[in-house]
Amino acid sequence: MKSNYLESTPNKDGYFGRFGGSFIPPMLEKPFADIEKAYEQLKKSPEFIDELKYVRKHYQGRPTPISFAKNLTKYCGGAKIYLKREDLNHTGAHKLNHCMAEVILAKHLGKTKVIAETGAGQHGVALATAAAYFGLECEIHMGEVDIAKEHPNVIRMKILGAKIIPATHGLKTLKEAVDSAFESYVSQTEDAIYCIGSVVGPHPFPMMVRDFQSIIGFEAKEQFKELEDSNPNHVVACVGGGSNAMGIFAGFIDDVDVNLIGVEPMGIGENLGEHAASLTYGEEGIMHGFNSIMLKDENGEPAPVYSIGSGIDYPSVGPEHAHLKDIGRTKVGLCDDNEAVDAFYKLSQLEGIIPALESAHAIGFAMKLAKTLAADKTILVNLSGRGDKDIDFVVEKYPIPNAKF
Numbered sequence: 234m235k236s237n238y239l240e241s242t243p244n245k246d247g248y249f250g251r252f253g254g255s256f257i258p259p260m261l262e263k264p265f266a267d268i269e270k271a272y273e274q275l276k277k278s279p280e281f282i283d284e285l286k287y288v289r290k291h292y293q294g295r296p297t298p299i300s301f302a303k304n305l306t307k308y309c310g311g312a313k314i315y316l317k318r319e320d321l322n323h324t325g326a327h328k329l330n331h332c333m334a335e336v337i338l339a340k341h342l343g344k345t346k347v348i349a350e351t352g353a354g355q356h357g358v359a360l361a362t363a364a365a366y367f368g369l370e371c372e373i374h375m376g377e378v379d380i381a382k383e384h385p386n387v388i389r390m391k392i393l394g395a396k397i398i399p400a401t402h403g404l405k406t407l408k409e410a411v412d413s414a415f416e417s418y419v420s421q422t423e424d425a426i427y428c429i430g431s432v433v434g435p436h437p438f439p440m441m442v443r444d445f446q447s448i449i450g451f452e453a454k455e456q457f458k459e460l461e462d463s464n465p466n467h468v469v470a471c472v473g474g475g476s477n478a479m480g481i482f483a484g485f486i487d488d489v490d491v492n493l494i495g496v497e498p499m500g501i502g503e504n505l506g507e508h509a510a511s512l513t514y515g516e517e518g519i520m521h522g523f524n525s526i527m528l529k530d531e532n533g534e535p536a537p538v539y540s541i542g543s544g545i546d547y548p549s550v551g552p553e554h555a556h557l558k559d560i561g562r563t564k565v566g567l568c569d570d571n572e573a574v575d576a577f578y579k580l581s582q583l584e585g586i587i588p589a590l591e592s593a594h595a596i597g598f599a600m601k602l603a604k605t606l607a608a609d610k611t612i613l614v615n616l617s618g619r620g621d622k623d624i625d626f627v628v629e630k631y632p633i634p635n636a637k638f
């Protein structure tokens with residue numbers, strides 16, 4: 234699919250407006266330049282495009298469908314709610330869309346190992362899967378707190394053959410996992426590649442991961458047209474680093490009549506440390522090698538953040554999201570822990586779909602939005618992942634509503 238916006242953004246230095254770029258130590262300049270060069274070659278290569286098409290269709294199970302959430306729509310009363318089912322992508326989330334491509338790129342560069350951070354464990358599982366499929370070693374860094382919370386994904390990664398390295402400093406969650414993965418990568422750039430798990434990090438990752446995820450939006454646009462003979466009025470996705478949101482937004486970015494809404498986690502309150510709503514409360518700053526909007530503490534350092542969704546508790550956000558908000562193309566929605574848990578149970582009990590806690594933030598926001606809209610309006614939600622990884626944690630803290638046993 235041709236897109237004026239996607240083809241012209243970012244610029245050659247990786248800037249989306251004033252956001253993005255590459256702020257890395259000198260020893261990483263060459264490895265990142267090599268990755269950029271390889272990507273520029275590969276994206277024009279018919280063999281690469283064919284290989285990716287093949288694995289997406291015959292291994293990942295794409296295209297994923299769009300489902301009409303008829304019972305949830307009736308419950309909310311208002312706009313029709315549709316779901317793009319990335320929970321049905323192999324490994325249960327959107328993350329495999331960029332992992333398969335990143336590992337093909339790693340092989341093209343002659344690397345034997347992939348390294349990454351993970352929050353909820355979905356990127357870790359997806360990368361471990363891609364590494365197993367293509368026969369590469371895999372090293373995953375994960376905060377100790379998330380290791381305890383996302384136990385099923387930790388076991389999955391181990392079964393898939395990955396080595397798990399716990400991040401034991403600071404809050405021991407996603408930001409610390411990124412710190413730890415970068416540190417490890419610096420000492421093994423010869424053999425390894427850092428496969429960043431979202432549209433964050435230094436150029437070319439925000440662009441590359443967006444391009445790999447844009448399959449979600451391209452499929453969704455065609456599928457929605459088939460269902461409703463139009464575009465959706467609103468497209469809603471949760472935002473951690475922002476890869477699932479950029480993936481679905483990419484399909485509609487040139488259609489200015491489609492409202493694009495990225496939903497941030499409001500956690501348990503508005504004070505610093507109680508949420509991870511970077512775009513809503515943050516300011517401009519550089520972290521993990523890129524310039525974006527971030528939550529800062531009183532010393533200008535990345536602030537502590539919190540969300541019940543381990544994959545969205547990040548103190549910054551992909552630079553493209555900062556840019557799109559800045560130019561008014563996207564809007565930001567909010568959903569707190571309680572609303573997300575309510576959405577988790579409502580989608581489970583009304584539609585038979587247990588969502589990931591991250592995705593439940595997008596559902597929670599869409600439920601609020603639907604109630605304010607007329608019945609002829611439509612909302613397309615990116616259901617970024619399934620909730621199997623979250624079930625033990627949720628039922629222990631939040632009793633199952635209407636439990637019949």
Ligand SMILES: Cc1ncc(COP(=O)(O)O)c(C=O)c1O
Nearest residue numbers: 355431473474475476477544618
């Ligand atoms: C299911 C799911 N959705 C969303 C996210 C957030 O990441 P991103 O904003 O990059 O899509 C994660 C991250 O782990 C995830 O596992």
